[in-house]
Amino acid sequence: MNGATRAILIGLLVGGIVSGYMGYRFTVGAVADQKIDLGNRQATMQVMALAELTGAVLESESGVLQDLVVEWDRRHDDVSNIRVLRIGGARLLASTIPADIERGLNKRVPREDKPFFDTAKALQSGHTTNVREGGFRKDEVVYEVQENGHVRVTAPYVIEDKIKGAVRMDVEPRLDTQSVSPVNALILVVLPLFAFGFVSLILRREDRWIPLSMALAVMIGALYMFNKNSMFSYQGARAGYEGQLAVYYGKVRTDASALAQVHTPAYTLAETNAWDTDEFRRPLNLFAVDGIVDQTAVTKALEISSVLLQNGLWFASGLGIALLGFIGSGWAGRGWRTLVVYREAYSYITPAFIGMLVLVFFPFGYGIILSFTGQTLYNTDKALWDIWVGLENYARILGDVGIMQTTETGTQVNFANFYWTAFITVMWTVCNVTIGVTVGLILALALNVKGFQLKGIYRAILILPWALPTYVTALIWKGLFHKQYGTINYMITLFGGEPIAWFDGVFTAFITGIAVNGWLSFPFMMVICLGGLQSISADMYEAAKLDGASRFQQFRYITLPSLKPTLIPAIIISVIWTFNLFNVIYLVSAGEPGGANEILVTKAYKIAFQEYQYGYAAAYSTVIFFILCAYGFFQNKMSKATEDINR
Amino acid sequence: MKTWIRIALTALAVLSLAVPAIGQDKQLVIWHSYRGQEKEALLKVVDNFNAKVKSDGYSVKPLAVPYDAYADKVTAAIPRGKGPDVFIFAQDRLGGWIEAGNTVEPLDFFLEDDMSDKFVEGTMDAMTYQDTVYGLPFNFKSILMIYNKKLVQTPPKTTGELVAMAKKMTNVAAGEYGWAYSYSDFFFHASVMNAFGGRVFDPGPKPVLNLPQNVKALETLMKWFKTDKVLPEEPSTALITALFNQNKAAIIFNGPWFLGEIDKSIDYGLANLPTVDEAGGEPMRPWMTIEGIYIAAPSKHKDEAFELVKHLISLETAKTMAITGRQTPANLAVYEEPEIKKDPIIQALREQAKLGVPMPNYPEMTMVWSPATTAMNLIVKETATPAQAMERAQKEVQASVDRLRGNRK
Incomplete structure (x- = not known):
């Protein structure tokens, strides 16, 4: 086995391990998210149903809320710790927790319940904000996973179209997802190795590039299969879960209508599925009130939720291929040898290098990543990939060529334009x-x-x-x-x-x-x-x-x-x-x-700190960086030329 | 040998700094940006509090943070749990901090229902964002009328009287004006805008810079400036100060922060801003900046922090802050105290506050300043009519607001 083949084999091994491990972790993470999502939807149905009844009972004053809550708790063995809080006066109206009952209902809640009160208040003002702004920005249902895995869910109850308080309960998730097997990833690591090893036995050549391109082809093929498989293990069982959720919904609805008849006889439940909602209380409409699953809607929802995993797998594959190229081409080996030969020199610059890494390259890289997102003041709590917009910011900066604009006062330069500022x-x-x-x-x-x-x-x-x-x-x-x-x-x-x-x-x-x-x-x-x-x-x-x-x-x-x-x-x-x-x-x-x-930096400052558009401002700064970078290269070339003349 | 001594000394210094931190009581930190007499008053108030709670095993340490860096420090430090337990700042950044999250603790839980009756009108609204109370008002400031007693015997009550009076005293060639204020500064202009029932935001917040009332207010301003010719050109703060101190401006509109800059030789009086004849006799309503006391959301001592907040809004504190600190407290009861009653400056500010409007605390407000300033400049330079300029500003602000909210689901 010559050096080139060995390098390629190492490349295959490292690339396979990296993309296999990352792909596996991504898939596991996606399935775990799916599980959380299922638990949240189960909890949402419970809390939305009880909140609707709570509102009805309190509005008509036809029954005793505490009786309803106790009965609800009795009928659902996956539900515990139900509490109903009225925001006005911070009163606890109903509870199934013994300590609360001992303290007495209809009293101001104690200091340790401030978080509950604040959550209720936030749901109330969040809804008002959403309505006023005409959008969906603030959560109207909140989830919190407890140590025992139960979901603590809080949703508002409504009286006369106004949010007056909140219902909170702990729900034990009953639906489980299939676990992801690591075998796929193992196959991804081993299979290309054997395939290439076998081929290289036949193909005895000193040339590096032909074996490398073959190795790349093998690797790409293996990755393709691996990714397909991973996507399948994420998506495959989803349709089944939807059916189980629909059955669960049916049970909640039966209980709810039975209890409604007892506690608020005048109230009738609407003939729509309004309890299976997202965090803004918008119905998902994945199955109807009679439990019939809408397959097209499910497929569409699945496509949307798969995008993240799909991108993650692409990224892992790209990384694996890049590693194979890097190691297989011999660059990695050369780099390593330099590192060993000049180890003293490198150890001297290590402290400075670490400093640069933390103080310069990390913020720089973060800025570049930020420039591909639509981050503003209002969504800083979201993960960066949830607000990913790709090249949109750059397109907005560079694509705005309307330097002249015509207004009622005549044609004039649009000073806000990037090219004018540049x-x-x-x-x-x-x-x-x-x-x-x-x-x-x-x-x-x-x-x-x-x-x-x-x-x-x-x-x-x-x-x-x-x-x-x-x-x-x-x-x-x-x-x-x-x-x-x-x-x-x-x-x-x-x-x-x-x-x-x-x-x-x-x-x-x-x-x-x-x-x-x-x-x-x-x-x-x-x-x-x-x-x-x-x-x-x-x-x-x-x-x-x-x-x-x-x-x-x-x-x-x-x-x-x-x-x-x-x-x-x-x-x-x-x-x-x-x-x-x-x-x-x-x-x-x-x-x-x-x-x-305005010059470019002052403009970027304005965008970031007066208009709070962090992503856009980051893109602006990146553009400034590239302009200076281009200048630096150009200037370097020029000054080198002059130095040569001097010599 | 010398090196060894230096190392030993450094080690000692480090140790001596580290030792007091061990085995100490709970300590709360309060941030403020006060200097001079305001700082002195706050330190006194905090000392009183510390004496009171000593037996409860905690104390409060005030920390002065330079004003220029204050807001940025709050933004950067508090959400990461590195900040104070309590901090004092004006309401203009409040909305931004709340939206950024984990900065300001909501206080509704602690409050009784009749809380807002205890404070000067409007100050509690400044502490409220999206129907939730995030702070308690500490003090307030707004602009009011400051006049030179040598030149003006009775301050004018209406703009009609004001313009007539000013016309008599204005001599542009000699650089003398009857009336001067930073009318092209949107903050100052807001008092006229509010008189006409104008505003920057409708609930939502939805920008409404191009409201007909706003345009009307600007047209009236231009009438005073161009037709009546009673206002100086390019009214920067430095110019206003110079004119007033040289007896060249009889009546100016400015805030309490300006009083320290008045020359000792000038005998001045304070009065409410006039009513606007052109707005049907409605009074000018200046924007109020209200300093609030907030509890930092990541604070580990919120109960103690609220005790401190309660102490800071108490009558006792308000008295010290007014008498020693020369502030105008938001606490209403303090204005019934005899020492405060006979203080003409504080009473004048209190009277003006009855007509004040709290400046919006929405984060969207920061997007208004730049387009509004541009519009004001275009208007006073007569490069654009009020309607055109405000229409353009409205478009710009609306675009910024849309972009800010653009990426939500």
Whole structure:
């Protein structure tokens, strides 16, 4: 067996184990969720039925609620700990718990029942919110799994169309799901190994790529079968459960109508299945009131609920194939050998690497994942894959090409558009860096003159703008630009000009930002240039002078080329800083007028923290990252080219 | 050798910090962002409480958090169980915290039914979100009329009187105005908007910026500004302060936070905002910001925390906060106390609060500010008519709200 074959066999083994294990875990998890779902639906039917009767009894005042509750408890051996709470006055109206009865009903509940009260209250206000907003956002039935596996379910009861309190009970799940066998996963690991081992015996070749592609084909085939099988073990028995639930519903309904006749004779149950609902009390309609299962509806519901597992299996398969490719192609082996050979070096960077991992790569990766979801303030409690929207955010950002918009006041630029903001950001960066470099270089040249008196004092003064906190500088500048009382307008009027409303025009407001940031950024460039200038040997100038070079020629052919190695990294850094410079825009013009002077980062901040659209803001930030990334590559290429000329 | 000494000292320092934490009583933490006299008053109140509950085996530690970082710290720390047990903040972020979850504890369970009668009108509404009470009101602030007694003998009661008075005193060339306030700031403008029965949200909350009442209010503002010419251009807070301190603005609208900035040489008086003739004589109703006391949802000492809350809303506390802290407490009974009765500033604020409207505490409110500010700027620059500008702002806010709720089932 040669090295390539061995690598491929290891790849098959590792890939098979990883995707087999993950696929198995996903399937088990999905089946467990299905089990929870079944338990919840059983509990929902119970609690919704009793809540309906409770409302009827309390509304008609025809019977004693406590009798109804006790009788309900007696008839259903899977139900225990029933309690009915009225929100007004926090009164416990009925209970089957001995301690409650001992304390006496119709009394304010004790402190330890605050969570129950809060839940009831949340159901009440949740329903109101759903109605007001015209949507379904807040739960109207809550489930809590107890230590003994019983489901504690709480649902509101309604009197005269208003939620007045809640019914709570513990329900023991009676329907069970089939367990998932790990044999499938084992076959997935073993089968490709043998298949490939057998084939490689026949196929004795030194070439790596043909066996690898064969191994990939075998692996893909095995994964396909494995995934089919896993999906089947999830979906297969579902139709059966639906029938069992329908039978269970029939029993609850029979009991309910019997009890209704005793306790509220005037009340008749509606001829619809209104008890098998989702968490918003919306009927699922998977089976009718007479227990006949609607097969099309069940199939559809099953398809929707399978999507998550399907995606999970795809992901596991992809990972397995990638691992096989990585190991089988020999890259993994090479990587491992480097790691072993340079183990000392790697152990030195480990602490820094772990720091980077936690502080940089994890938030970064999380941000990227977030950008594919529709997370907003209202759904932060949901799992990310439940609010997955794929590329929708990116499509919304990049696909919005309506830069011009027509309104009743005429056609104008839509300042909220991404491309406008990107344009402003680029203009902002280019202007600022140009100004910073030019001013910085000129000042550095001035300070570098030999025999210049009081050089140290000038240098200290010129660095001051940099030393002051950005906040202070930005706010002072904002004051300087005030229309009526600002110093700048005062100077303009001194020379006979008209005062300018700086923050009203797109261009003038842009100028304010440039002025402030120009002021803030030149000291950095000046210091960098000064350092570069001082490292240029005076001999070169002397030689140039002897050759008859003019001052400009000296600057053009000695100073500039010698400054390049110091200046270019500084420019790269400065571009990235300026591109993402939040403070100045935020504090000085705040993106006014009408968001026209917003740059990409301030816009992303606004989306995240004023509009609470976290997913969209994450996508926005990712786009900014890619723009800077592209710039970085481009700049790297450029600067390398210049370095080559220098050599 | 020196290194060893340094290590030993560091170890000692670490130990001495760690030791007091061992074997101590239950300690509750309350966050606030007060400074100066407000802080002094709160510390006094907390000391009183600590003396009272010492025998119950717990104490309260106040922690001042800088205002700029406050809201973000609450958002980040409390849901992860790292925050205080009790915290004080205005109502504007309340809705967002409740929607984010595990931040603010609902209080209905603790409350008696007649609770809202004990507080200044409207303050309890600010603490209520989706029909559930999440905090108890501590103090309130709103804008009111501040006038220069040298220039104005009796403050105007109606906008008619105000405009007539202001016209006489305005001399644009000399930079003198009879009347000045940050009218282009939506927060200040809200008092006029409310006089016309305008509003930002209908229940739901459904944004209704383009209501005819809102447009009417803006048209009236533009009449004062452009036709009557009694208001200065670009009314920034710095400008208002400068004008008032130089005797160049006789009447301004501003809040109690402004009183500290008034020059000592200025003799000023306080009065209610005027009624608006154009709105059929309805009074201007400023937006009130109400600071509430909240219990952090992950707190492990909620019962003790509620004891502290009860102490903070008590008459005794209200008195200290008013006299030492110069606050206007939400506790109603305090305004019957003799020392408070003769305090003209607090009484003026209390009178104005009778006409106040709590600023909405919906999370959707943060989406209103930016479009509303843009609209106000367009209107006062006459780049758009009030109707056009508000229509555009409405569209923008509605779009943001839809997107916020877009991804629910």
